[in-house]
Amino acid sequence: MQVPWAKVEAGQPTRVAHLGRLKAHARVLHSSLPDPVLRHLPLGPLPHQARARSPLNQTAGVGEAVPGQAVINGFLEADLQQYIEMFFHMRSIRRLCLENILPPWLLQSRTLSGAEAVNALRPFYFAVHPDFFGQHPREREINENSLKRLSAYLENLQKPGWKTLKPTQLTFYVRETEQTTLEGPELLNSLGFRAVTFTLHSRDLLNTVLDILNSCNLSTEHIQSMNTNVTSQAPKGAKRTFDRPIKWDKTYYSFTGFRDPEEELEKVQKMETSLISWLDNNEKSAIKKLTDSLPLRGELDRLKEELSHQLLLSDIRWQRSWGVAHRCSQLHSLGRLAQQNLEVLQNIKGCTIIFTDRSGMSALGHVMLGTMDVHHHWTKLFERLPSYFDLRRRLVLLEEQISQLLGGLQVVYLEELQPAMTIEEYYAVLDCFHGRLLQSRVPFHPRSLRGLRMILDSDRYTPSLHELGHFNVPILCDPVSLQWFLFTKAAQARDNMKKKEELKTIENDLIDASVEKFSLQKLYKEPSISSAQMIDCCKRLLQQSLPSLQGMHLCVSHFYAVMQDGDLCIPWNWKS
Template sequence: MMYNIHENLADINANSVVQKRGTVFWTYSCRRHLNSTQTATALRPFYFAVHPDLFGKFPKERAVNDKSLKHLHEYVSSIQANQRISLQPVELNFYLRSPVSRNFKRIRINLKSKDIRQTVVSVLQACGLPLDYVNTLPKQENYSTGERANSVNWYQYEEGELRYGGEWRPKPPPLRTLIRWLKENEERLRTYCEASRQTQEEIDALCERLVSRVGVESVRWENIWGNSHYIACLRTFNNLCDAQLARMRNTVGGRHLVFGNHTGINLHGEVVLGSEDVATDWMMLLRSIQAYDPMIERLPKMEQELSGLLNDIKIMRRHHRKFLMAQTYEVLLNRMLNSLRRSQQTVSQVLGAQDLSNLVLVVECESGPLAVSNGGEFLIPVSVPANMMLKFIAENKEQAATFLIDAKYHTFYMNQTLDQCRQSLNVSQISRDEAVTPKQMTECCQRLLDNRREINHLFQGTKLKVSTYYTLMKDGELTIPWNWLGG
């Protein structure tokens, strides 16, 4: 029970908790204006009311809402980036769909305030949406630090033991807070960053050499191993190019080159060379690379046909599945196509004439459970019978559409907060793990920004990755959990 209380401290609107014997100290760090997370939460009902994906069969209204949303995003971004001086009043038009009919209501929103709270209020009021959440946020706050032992006195230490709820319990271990962990690993982090600087310079030089001399479009490392393995791969490939430069230009010129776990051509048409394969394996692929071009050209046509068989549902290739090879992807698409070609009568019975163009289907595995991802994509294995697939889509299409809009909404605010982090924090780069959702990433980055005065010097020059755990790689990459504890 005590450990749950410690874990929940991260959810309290305080930046840190300083514990001393016999009492509890709270350190508050407050801000005057709404941050990105608060703005995203406040505008979420509006986003669901006007999102263009809700107007699939109404191109005029969809185009108006799409254009106005872009202008609104630019306006909000300018305020939060402290570019208020250059802001000009904006008049935006939106269409709201009536919940009880197919009619639309056109609304006009005049944006002229340079305050983010007033801007959010203006948008919500114009649409007749409630202000309950905005009203819960203080209009103006001051920075203060002080002792709150009387008002918040959950626990106290006495002689190495913990008194909680009138009971004596063993003293819990120290909390693993972000600042504590960074300070404990600060010396190692500086050592690794310094050692990896020279390595990174060589990597950049070798990649630039492949781009300029061989003509590859880009070079990327997608592997669990560190920079020492990356350099070894780059040196080997550069040596191959030096030995037969003209042939390699003709082979990989204009293509994207990836060093990964396997050798082949992935579903995006990128050349993937396995870091554990020898140069002979690489050359076997490169000699036959042009034979894959017709297959890469067939994939969009197969996706288009599959979309047509499922009432224009979008077929998407997820970015983080880039190591699904093109040959395997073609087989998966073909199996699903054959199943649906024989089941068009069932499609008509289950889906009817519904327009599914606002939904997304992902084809990337042979077997597994039917699912809707957090991003709103239908994840359907090709081994599932057509009638089960169609029934699952029909029963979950509303939920998938909601997830899709929500994911786009949170992705926008994540990108906005990431831009602020790159400008404000001293990290050399920042990225997120696949296990971290855009909403979680936004919350993490906003808290980093709120605490930048305390942590900037600890992040100096590091490559920051947000995941679900703490770790420090020898190439200087620092990984922290998205829900890190302050203090």
């Protein structure tokens, strides 16, 4: 049997190229098959049975040409035909092996489009969206930066001709949501979210989406149903192909010069960042950013002190981690308003001003100035401050009434642990809880829980005891169940509070010792870092010699980063 396109005549070098490519594809496919299959499909001389069945071997010796038989690049035309048959037979064997290894829904899936990938990642976006981290500015900034890098990675995957692969490591703070399937409650910190770090290295959208969801312990069932729908909508007679990236032989990357994605991934996984190496690599960048920010830092301190003295403020703070330049701009804006209309600012005497995303009064009674608002909105807020002060007095009275109903248990609002709320929102929460207590009339012995604290939680359904010693009480909690829980956990709550004070003292001493030893300008931690984690970090730092930290601003976090103004972020569990 002759292969029409394989005949070679003078002046037809492309036929030889076809054979060369066919042999190369056969070798690549051969290298990807499991060992049991390879034993039955050797790549080289054809099996003896195949030679015996060859029409050519019935009239001549094996591998010998006969008159009129075409020879292609040293191979007989009949040998070429048998190579072709073997190549397509190996494709069937490979498909059979994959069907036994991979789940059917993944085997029958095809590459996701960009829109489908975005839709599949909706649970992930909902869990990490920066808007849900308004009360946690540093976590919000990290998620914003990581989402930008993730978006760039997904765009590169969809670009035609994208051949190289550089593994990308991302860190996200993942909220506790209904879609989150956690391995255990210990994964969450006291703020209701956890830090997740993973490395992207896949070369197609589907595997990338699966990697992201699995790394965050999010469900992938909706992707399975998506692929099932696609399969069911295909024509009955249509062929299903396994459209997955090819696993090339190592020689392919040596010959072409492309980077081997598997080797790149192994390097990233094996190369665990150490504190000393990271400081060596980022010292120059941090020093430059810190040096550039020093004039603005000085101006920020000056403006803050002048405005605090002029307006008789208790403090000026920022809810988000804006850069020094942004903070100076906000203080300049407040200063201009004070020059134009100082009289209206008389109402803020003794207050704490917080620059945040919206204007109003916080649950703690601090004056919030929205950074996106103009002077007109700020002026209206200052004019309404007397009514806010009245609401604040009513709120404090309501807290005292709840405390009396709960045996002296103090109701508090912990800014670092609870969602940011306006005073109107917090008053509504207290009023709802107070009404439920009045209806139940559950008796508490007076002063039986005096000295203990509780916070109201709208996201939980059962009460719990925090490691810091306070109770997390759901707004809609059953008062009878709450009474039993408080009485049984009261002793443990007192022990936790005592332990918290002891840890705080040790933490402050270690921070002072670290600042002194390394000549740091500042050492601080993120709100999500516990005292125990900070103590562990500082103890190990004090055992090191780190001259590169001299004069730096050091933040203990969950990741390595050089912030825009030169602050160094290191994970609390850094490796030496």
